[in-house]
Amino acid sequence: MADVIFVTEESNTLVDRVFQMVENVIGQEHGSVALVFLIGVIFGGIIQYSRVDKFEKIAGFSMLKDTIIPKMLFLAIGLTSIGLYFMIEAGGAHYHVKPIILQGLIIGGILFGISMAILGKCPGTGPISIAEGRMDVLIGAIGGLFGGLVFTLYYDDFFKPLMGESLGKTILPDFFVGNEELTVLIFGVALVLIAILIPKVELFDEADLSQLPDEKRPDRK
Amino acid sequence: MANRLPWWMGGILMSGLLLLTFSIYGADHSLGASTYVPYFAGIIFDLDPEKYTYLKEIKNSGSWEGVMLFGALFGGFITSVFITKTFRFSFVPTAWKTYKNNSVVSRLLWSFFAGFIMIIGARLAGGCTSGHFLSGMSQLAISALIFGGVVMITLVVTGHFFYNKKAK
Numbered sequence: 001m002a003d004v005i006f007v008t009e010e011s012n013t014l015v016d017r018v019f020q021m022v023e024n025v026i027g028q029e030h031g032s033v034a035l036v037f038l039i040g041v042i043f044g045g046i047i048q049y050s051r052v053d054k055f056e057k058i059a060g061f062s063m064l065k066d067t068i069i070p071k072m073l074f075l076a077i078g079l080t081s082i083g084l085y086f087m088i089e090a091g092g093a094h095y096h097v098k099p100i101i102l103q104g105l106i107i108g109g110i111l112f113g114i115s116m117a118i119l120g121k122c123p124g125t126g127p128i129s130i131a132e133g134r135m136d137v138l139i140g141a142i143g144g145l146f147g148g149l150v151f152t153l154y155y156d157d158f159f160k161p162l163m164g165e166s167l168g169k170t171i172l173p174d175f176f177v178g179n180e181e182l183t184v185l186i187f188g189v190a191l192v193l194i195a196i197l198i199p200k201v202e203l204f205d206e207a208d209l210s211q212l213p214d215e216k217r218p219d220r221k
Numbered sequence: 222m223a224n225r226l227p228w229w230m231g232g233i234l235m236s237g238l239l240l241l242t243f244s245i246y247g248a249d250h251s252l253g254a255s256t257y258v259p260y261f262a263g264i265i266f267d268l269d270p271e272k273y274t275y276l277k278e279i280k281n282s283g284s285w286e287g288v289m290l291f292g293a294l295f296g297g298f299i300t301s302v303f304i305t306k307t308f309r310f311s312f313v314p315t316a317w318k319t320y321k322n323n324s325v326v327s328r329l330l331w332s333f334f335a336g337f338i339m340i341i342g343a344r345l346a347g348g349c350t351s352g353h354f355l356s357g358m359s360q361l362a363i364s365a366l367i368f369g370g371v372v373m374i375t376l377v378v379t380g381h382f383f384y385n386k387k388a389k
Contacts, residue, residue, distance in 0.1 A: 022288060040294075044298075045300045074232075109367070119335035126336075127293055144258050149259075212224055
């Protein structure tokens with residue numbers, strides 16, 4: 001009997017906290033719940049539709065056998081950097097710059113790069129792979145939850161000191177005072193050119209393409 | 222309707238989504254996708270959000286990303302069933318079989334380990350591919366440029382040593 005009550009209380013807490021999550025989003029002025037959900041739907045749709053959540057794309061890039069990831073990433077960043085700068089200048093958006101925490105960025109970047117090559121996913125593409133049935137990535141996500149648990153438990157004593165002090169929220173145009181617009185334009189155009197110039201190499205997955213009719217298979221063109 | 226989106230179309234659409242997310246007419250927020258993990262860990266392991274410094278720090282961005290994540294799961298699922306036709310249950314990626322091994326146990330253990338250090342790495346750096354690469358570099362943030370450089374190098378070095386690049 002006591003067990004039953006325990007289970008009910010537990011699930012209530014879980015449901016309550018998911019409601020709390022939604023209420024937190026309502027309380028912030030960062031878009032309605034519907035809009036934030038929609039941003040997620042589009043994010044998942046684009047990643048799924050362009051297949052960049054695939055192991056063959058991310059681990060394939062780590063072996064330099066597939067270049068779709070850097071091509072798409074650099075194109076998106078190049079275009080956004082120019083558009084965003086002028087949007088901010090016009091008052092249509094704000095900066096949300098992350099601080100330079102040097103040790104955190106370097107140690108974190110190394111751990112992240114190693115794990116991205118092995119898992120063949122990142123925290124954004126992982127859930128989208130799970131949504132299409134990749135069970136190995138679900139195990140990876142459970143590993144991630146334990147990672148999040150350990151990080152939260154030892155944040156004050158270990159991880160926060162390890163990250164080091166913030167050196168400020170500098171952006172590249174700050175080094176070119178008077179030429180900010182030019183800096184952004186050169187950066188954006190350079191990234192778009194890099195995206196176009198990186199040779200297109202693709203690693204295909206037979207299991208992924210076997211459901212498509214022959215004439216629609218990108219590897220048979 | 223095409224079953225695959227070319228990389229340039231994916232890049233243009235992703236750029237449009239980023240601008241919508243940043244815009245004051247959109248969410249006035251940057252796009253991120255790793256803070257939700259410790260946020261959910263707090264929920265699942267039933268940690269008191271008032272007791273842990275980190276959970277207090279990520280209360281807002283963690284919940285924002287949590288709602289977005291539900292959207293991403295939904296969008297990914299619908300697209301995989303109706304457009305890309307790639308929904309199926311699988312345990313070992315094809316290229317893992319070609320360049321690593323055929324063992325399900327090996328793949329699952331490495332996945333768990335990689336997932337674990339991935340979230341610690343992302344939270345140490347304060348962002349991931351979405352938060353630092355897409356959102357951070359688009360603002361020309363120095364933090365994102367440092368993270369991006371370190372990740373690109375480590376990724377390629379790990380790929381070189383971890384996999385057997387000659388297909389079996």
